[in-house]
Amino acid sequence: MINRLLNKYNLNKNNVFFLLDNMLENKVDFGDIYFQLKEQEVWVLDNKIIKQGSYFYDNGVGIRAVKNISTSFSHTNLITLKNLISFTDTVCNMVVHTKNNVIKKQLYSNSTNIYPQCNPINNDYIEKKIYILNYIDQLARQQDNRVTDVYAVLTCEYEEIIVGSTDNRLLSSDIRPLIHITIQVIVEQNNNREKGTSGGGGRFKIDEFFKKNTNKGILIDIWIKEAVRIAIVALFAKLSPSGSFPVILGPGWPGILFHEAVGHGLEGDFIRKKTSVFSKKLGLKVASTLCTVVDNGTLYSKRGSINIDDEGVPGQYNILIKNGILKSFLQDKLNAHIMNKKSTGNGRRESYAHLPMPRMTNTYLLAGKDTHSDIINSVEYGIYAVNFSGGQVDITSGNFVFSTSEAYLIKKGKIVHPIKGATLIGLGTEVMQSISMVGDNLHMDEGVGNCVKNGQNIPVSVGQPTIKIDQLTIGGTC
Template sequence: MTDDRFRPFDTHLDQDTALALLREATFGADDGELFIERRRSESLLLDDGRVRTAGYDASEGFGLRAVCGERAGYAHATTIDEAALRRAVGTARLAVGDGGGTLAEGPQGTNLKLYSDVDPVAEASFPAKIDLLRQIDSFARDLDPRVVQVSASLAASQQEVVILRPEGTLVTDIRPMSRINISIIVEQNGQRESGSMGGGGRASLIGLIETAHWQGVAREALRIALVNLEAEPAPAGVMDVVLGPGWPGILLHEAIGHGLEGDFNRKGSSAFAGLMGQQIAAKGVTVLDDGTIPDRRGSITVDDEGTPSARNVLIEDGVLTGYMQDRQNARLMGVAPTGNGRRESYAHAPMPRMTNTYMLAGDTAPESLVADLRDGIYAVGFGGGQVDITNGKFVFSCTEAYRVKDGVVGRPIKGATLIGDGATALRKIRGIGNDLALDPGIGNCGKAGQWVPVGVGQPSLLIGGLTVGGSA
């Protein structure tokens, strides 16, 4: 949010001094900013009845950036004062040299606020959190005699940022985050299987630790574990696949989303580079990146350059209509920033990153999509995966999937992996469900060594001819 107050926490840096030094760093540059951050976070893990980890972290610092053409000078420090900022100016100016650039116009302000200023870390005491994790452990074990191990974790954080720009724009944002996760291992006749469930978002921790909520999470983790206990080895071959709604959108995020980030396309390294305005997906496929959904894990009121978040249409009815942009790549490509300039912390420079990436719903009942499968699989949950951005090739492992023959859902299967490439998968979408869902709030995205929280989502999808790697 735009703010006329300068509040870089309890520091010895005033706004006039900071602005003068920022202007010195960016003289002759195209762009730049001073990013000041303070973050507090806490995480607790109870594993098999014992507290395995209990961590608390507090950090603060600044990052100073000067951008000139394709170059960027960046310096950061953990001390927020005039002396440290003066030293950073010299480093940042190395990218500017003699300059000659014209300072870009600053971002427009916003009065939108997508989440509260709540501090989830302070909402419950440390003993109360430990007691809750022990309750979860006891409850999960009592659900079924086959439960042999339970892991339960809580995480909470609050990030405060101040962004000062050379034209004098001042932006502040307070970003809460909370999450709960429960994993359960069951054993039957010497065979062990696991199931996990969790979620959260930019909201209070209180809602997550209410009894009805965490008990529902525990029951779902157990359900997944018991399904896998009955699973048979997955088949292998090329077959049609129905993806379930919600978290399976992680495949969309990885196989397609990264390829639509501006830097990869400006450099020509994306499989989608040079295809703007062309049909790259089946008719009916509309994909958005939307950082404006209240309280969602991937949402941001403003990005880490001070640009307000936006609802950006990337693919509309199968046609490529936009990329996700930070300020530098947008300027170099001659387009507007989209509010996707994100960074892990003050120690990292911003780059184009996803927020909440999802596909809009179609008009087909999900049961009809499954009924159309003659011989394929129905994939409901996903685990880890790998993607090559340059060609969009992906490999994803299924954590919950079922064999389908003649439209009838059969036994669960295990060991299934989906193999393909994003561009081809987009064109092979044959059916789009009317059941759009977003993930429960568990996503993290890695790029160039930086991690940021994200969201994903999709309706049920029927995709023809994916390669399934199996264990049969």
């Protein structure tokens, strides 16, 4: 793949190593060159009509030079050897020259693939994609006569990258497929309209994605039925109570709370700048002893999985919190170098036009020993939150606010009825300490996650088992 992509621009491996050697001759501590080719295809169904079919293509190169904590960066989509030599010289001249502290050479190689090396944007599948979208509309309406509107978006992405860096004796490369579908339905009863949203995706072959089966059935069918179910549940939801109650978070997508309220605070740039609530807590107890949190870029075909990160480091399994003790942070090369640590394979960027930074991949809480039913039965009066629709987090303090899209009231160990308008308000470090039960039913989200940081949007996954938080503030409407 390396030769194929470089040949598109009349380049070869020796040309890339020449550019990297030139950066070292300019006495930088570290430099890298990032080639990227990206395609994206989007199909939109709106009430029985395919209203949009769009295609996006981009390619380019990002060049970075680092000297101590001084970084210079430039990017171009005019990819010729002459232009890259000029850009490399410019970037090296822009960096602030101080005492030399070259990053030692290492050997990174990606020998295994955790997702298929394929292109889901394939003209042979256009009719199949249109068929699937129409099928979504038909099956959703068959589920319930209260369904009035059906909306679906199918997105397919294909990405090729090559990373060359002054600290690596090899060029690293990856081919990254990504498929995602969003299904939204509107139901109406007695002039009350509610919506339900479902969907998912991952790094699959297109035919594998459409046919993917689980012990519960075909995934596409499951997501269609789930969107309808969520919308109908909302029709009968009562106003959420306000106050401080025990809260149970369901498995899977509710792990987004810990991605936001905890995970971001463990990223190396926030730690180095001492803007994270976790900055001085390495080795200390920051969560319940029941909690072990990991970031794992090596899960098969998950949305956040990476064979290599965007600095050429292989994806890794990183234990962040073990039995409540803070064990490590997420690092890219730059912050690891400054903090005298090693990269954890978490240097990620949106595109060649962006600088890499420490970012999560697939972040989740490991399973415990409690059953889902035992956790529900343990609550006298509280909230069971199944899904979130949005939230905000302050990295410095750890304060968060999350809105539920599906939640239920619990009384005397029983789920009584659905509620709406429930907002979870708390402090990430306090919530982690207040977890008293952890389920044995770890589940990853279905493949819907995007993470935005400093304006850069990347795919991620989250997950968790059912957990019980002893006390959490609920902002309700009654």
